[in-house]
Every structure is written in C-alpha cells, then in structure tokens.
Amino acid sequence: MAGRNPSIVVVGAGVAGLSAAKKLKEYGFNDVTVLEASEKVGGRVATATLGNTCVDTGAQYIHGASEKNPIYCLLKKSGVLNQVPEMGTEAFYSNNGHKVDADFARRAYEAGEGIIQYRGFNTGKSLGEHYAEKTQGVIDSLQDNDKKMRMQSVFALVGKDMLIDVGASDLHRISLDSWQYYINMGDSLNIAGFMFQLVDLLLEGFPKECLLLKREVSKIKWDGTFSVAPSLTPPPHDEPLPAHTEAASDEKVRQYPVCVVCENGEEILADHVIVTISLGCLKAQASSLFIPSLPTEKMEVIDKLCFGNIAKIFLEYEEAFWENEVGSISLIYEDDTPASVSTNKMQWIKNMQYFSVLRPKERFGNILIGWCPGDIADLTETMPDNELSTAITDHLKMFFGHSNIPQPKSILCTKWRSNKFVKGSYAFLPVGVDVQVMDMLAQPLTGSRCPDEDLQVLFAGEATMKTLYGTVQGALLSGHREADRLAAHYKKTAAPTSTTSLDKQN
Ligand SMILES: Cc1cc2nc3c(=O)[nH]c(=O)nc-3n(C[C@H](O)[C@H](O)[C@H](O)COP(=O)(O)OP(=O)(O)OC[C@H]3O[C@@H](n4cnc5c(N)ncnc54)[C@H](O)[C@@H]3O)c2cc1C
Known part of the structure; x- marks a missing residue:
C-alpha cells in the first residue's frame, strides 16, 4: 500500500478529528475526508x-x-x-x-x-x-x-x-x-x-470540500476488500478530475480494506479510518458500528471506563x-x-x-x-x-x-447527555480500573492479512489520552498522534508549518 496515495477517512469533526485532518494535510496526505454527524463542527467545543x-x-x-x-x-x-x-x-x-x-x-x-x-x-x-x-x-x-x-x-x-x-x-x-x-x-x-475561536483556527487552510457535515457514520466495515470501478474512483478532493485517457481506463480496479457507511446510504472506501467519536458514543454504538466487531479487550475497555456529564x-x-x-x-x-x-x-x-x-x-x-x-x-x-x-x-x-x-x-x-452524537461530557476513571486501559482504547486495528503493516482503524479523542483525558488539549494531541502514526507508516515527514513547533513539544 505504501507508495500509493492513501484514502483516509476521519469520523467526527471535534477537536480530535479536525486536528488529525489538519496534521494529515500538513504531512502531504491529500485524500482526507472528514465525516461529521451533526450540522456543526467542533463537537464538545460548542x-x-x-x-x-x-x-x-x-x-x-x-x-x-x-x-x-x-x-x-x-x-x-x-x-x-x-x-x-x-x-x-x-x-x-x-x-x-x-x-x-x-x-x-x-x-x-x-x-x-x-x-x-x-x-x-x-x-x-x-x-x-x-x-x-x-x-x-x-x-x-x-x-x-x-x-x-x-x-x-x-x-x-x-x-x-x-x-x-x-x-x-x-x-x-x-x-x-x-x-x-x-x-x-x-x-x-x-x-x-x-x-470556540479554536475551531476556526483548526479549520484554517483545511479545504471545505473535504469536510462533510450531516454524515452520521452507521457502519465501519474493515478487514475487507472493497472496490469501485476505475472510472468511479473518486479523485482526491483538491485535484482536478483526471482526463479520461487510455492509461486511466487500463488502471487496475483499486481495492480498499475499509468501507465507511453513512446513515444516508453513502459509502466511502478508504485505506484508513480514524475514529474520533466520544467514549459515550462508543459505549452506545461500538457493538453495532464495527464489522467485524472490535476485539474483546477493546470492548471491555469501552465498557469499564466511565463517561460523565x-x-x-x-x-x-x-x-x-x-x-x-x-x-x-x-x-x-x-x-x-x-x-x-x-x-x-x-x-x-x-x-x-x-x-x-x-x-x-x-x-x-x-x-x-x-x-x-x-x-x-x-x-x-x-x-x-x-x-x-x-x-x-x-x-x-x-x-x-x-x-x-x-x-x-x-x-x-446544556444537554450533553441527550446529545445523540456525544452522550455526556468527558471520560473518567472508576475505582478498580487501571488508567493504562486508555492506551488499549488508542490501539489501532490492523488487517488480518498483514497484521504487522496493515493499519486500518485508528482511534483518537480525549478518552484515548491517559495523560490528558477530559481536555481539549488531550483531544488535539490525540488527533496529532494518529496523524503521526500514519505519517510514520508512510515514512513521511511533516512540512514545516505554523503548528509543527507546538507538536514537537510532545
Ligand atoms: C460541558 C463541557 C465542558 C467542558 N469543559 C472543558 C474545559 O473547560 N476545558 C477542557 O479542556 N475541556 C473541557 N471539556 C472537554 C472537551 O470539550 C473535550 O475533551 C474535547 O472537546 C473532546 O474532543 P473530541 O474531538 O475528543 O470529541 P468530540 O468533541 O465529542 O468530537 C467527536 C465528534 O464526532 C461526531 N460524531 C459522533 N458520532 C458520529 C458518527 N456516528 N458519525 C460521524 N460523526 C460522529 C460528533 O458530532 C463530534 O463532533 C468540556 C466538555 C464539556 C461537554
């Protein structure tokens, strides 16, 4: 997969999702799509x-x-x-x-x-x-x-x-x-x-067409082989449509391991998906959202951690x-x-x-x-x-x-508990649970065909940061962590940008 321009879907346009997408762009990934369920960006910064x-x-x-x-x-x-x-x-x-x-x-x-x-x-x-x-x-x-x-x-x-x-x-x-x-x-x-001005800062320079609102993700199919005919393969958002040439039609059918399905029936094929939905949403939906199901250890962590209000x-x-x-x-x-x-x-x-x-x-x-x-x-x-x-x-x-x-x-x-796309305020650690389980929540899932290399489902969001959970900076740095993970996977280095110096501190 390395060598080709990967398609990356980010689920959720809260601080974690936006910071991941922005950082991925800085690394030079140019096929990044953010899917946000609600009609607004920012999530719990609202x-x-x-x-x-x-x-x-x-x-x-x-x-x-x-x-x-x-x-x-x-x-x-x-x-x-x-x-x-x-x-x-x-x-x-x-x-x-x-x-x-x-x-x-x-x-x-x-x-x-x-x-x-x-x-x-x-x-x-x-x-x-x-x-x-x-x-x-x-x-x-x-x-x-x-x-x-x-x-x-x-x-x-x-x-x-x-x-x-x-x-x-x-x-x-x-x-x-x-x-x-x-x-x-x-x-x-x-x-x-x-x-809220933070959200505007995170959106600066991020192509609007890569951010799709009112796209509630209902299924994340992973570890599969999904394809579209070459002529239907969508180009990266910031590239013009390719001329229909001989070479283009000779191209092999492109295959993807992940298919992200939205409530409205739209399907987006991807090499990687970064899931940034809250712990509250994971608690409510994890058992039905992922196909195949999440590993038992991850489901146990989602169950054990608390999501307050x-x-x-x-x-x-x-x-x-x-x-x-x-x-x-x-x-x-x-x-x-x-x-x-x-x-x-x-x-x-x-x-x-x-x-x-x-x-x-x-x-x-x-x-x-x-x-x-x-x-x-x-x-x-x-x-x-x-x-x-x-x-x-x-x-x-x-x-x-x-x-x-x-x-x-x-x-x-405010009504954070009844907000369908958040379901509470932030994560906390109940007695008897080791905070290191948050590392397990952050652990990406790899495909079964090539488990050492095939990063498919990645996780960000405040609850994945044992050093800073419950905070905006925790969310931001979790997004950067997953963008860095993909950059390391493709051996990319970040182009120098205004935010790079901040990230180096971490
Ligand atoms: C009332 C309140 C006060 C807070 N006060 C502070 C504070 O003072 N300081 C501080 O540092 N932190 C505070 N926090 C915590 C901070 O806001 C969060 O830690 C941080 O914003 C979480 O960002 P996130 O990206 O991890 O998650 P979120 O902001 O929850 O982003 C997840 C996004 O995913 C979207 N989504 C959910 N389900 C789907 C789906 N199926 N498909 C597509 N999209 C989906 C959601 O709509 C949301 O936009 C507060 C939180 C609350 C609720």
Missing part, C-alpha cells in the same frame, strides 16, 4: 446563542495555561487571549444568608484542593475515601469547634466542585489513581466566550445582583461534610453550588453560569426552563439573604 450573545456550551477553560499547552499557544499566537479579561474575585455565601469571609474561605479551599488533587499511584482507593480520611485528619487537629464546622463545610464545597471537574456523581466512584500519568501544564485559565446553566439577567468585580460565586452549606460528597437527585439543588460570571459585562451583559455534575446534570437536562429558573432563583435568595433577586430573563441549560 456555542449557542443566548439573547444577543454567543456562549460556550462546552469547554471554556484552558487547563494548564502555559507554553507547554498547544491550545494555549494556538490561541495566544492568534491574539485571542489578549481579549480575555481578568478572572474576577471569588465570593462565598452560606445557607444562613450571609457572606462568608473570603480570606478564610479561600485559604480553607486551597487546603482542600491540596488534599483532593493528590495523585495516587496504584493505591486502588477511591478519591472519596482518600478525601474523607485526609480532611478528617485536618479537622481533628483543630481546637475551635466553630472553625471545625466552617472548615468542614468548605472542604465539602471543594469535593462538590471536584464532581463537576470529573463529571461524576460520587467521589467514591472516582479512582484516586486517575491522574497518575497526567501532565500538569499549569493553572487553568477561564476563556468563557472565546474557546456536567450541565452548564446560563442565566441572563436584566441587571447584575452581584458586585462588578466578582468572577465566581460559591454557595456553602454549613452542615455539609467531605465524607458526604455525592449527589442526591431528590435534593438536586444542593449541587448547584458554583456559579461563574461571564465577563466582561460590556461584551456579554449580565450572565451567570451555574454548574452541576453527573446525575444532577442528567436531571437538569430534562427539566423545563421555568422550573429550573424558579428553583435556582429561590436557592440564590436563600444564600444571598434577601428576596430581591430577580428571575433570569432567559435561561439555557
């Missing part, structure tokens, strides 16, 4: 309109805003980061209707973060077990009962926020060893309202009821304890403890984003807007200690 504003319904933080992070570098180079405002201050309120001393809350919060961000190495324990044990140690060491209570409630807040970071419903389900290979690229930077609830107000410099509002239940950090659908509102402010006001108006995790996010997706709006308003009134908090003029709740 926007929606609220009032007159465009909001990021998916990713909005650069986790690790440093030169080590290719997303940070890309957005910095393009000037996007110059538009991002300061984060703003943190405000804390208690369910007694009082403001909590921000210095105390911040210090207690940092102490809790120090404990919860522990990286376990083959402990086999849950994050919940570890967190309850270590925070109890700190609380026991305090003399003052009032301080014990206050500290405990902030530790619980840290635990609840962690559920949002992971997309889970219970700290006891999350493996303490989740981050043993994780690359810490630095502090997080909130770029709410600006993340979070909801972002955008609340737009006529006037802000928070102070101008505030960037986030945290709500503390005084009787919460770190040992009890898990969700309870009957009391779902108790997991609406974190609100970020969409800044700057001049650009976005008065918008708060309420966040909630796991099964609470699943629940809010199903709730009518007016019910959500009333419950959240009453909740805020209780914490702010006054009744003149208005109803939002508009509300928008």
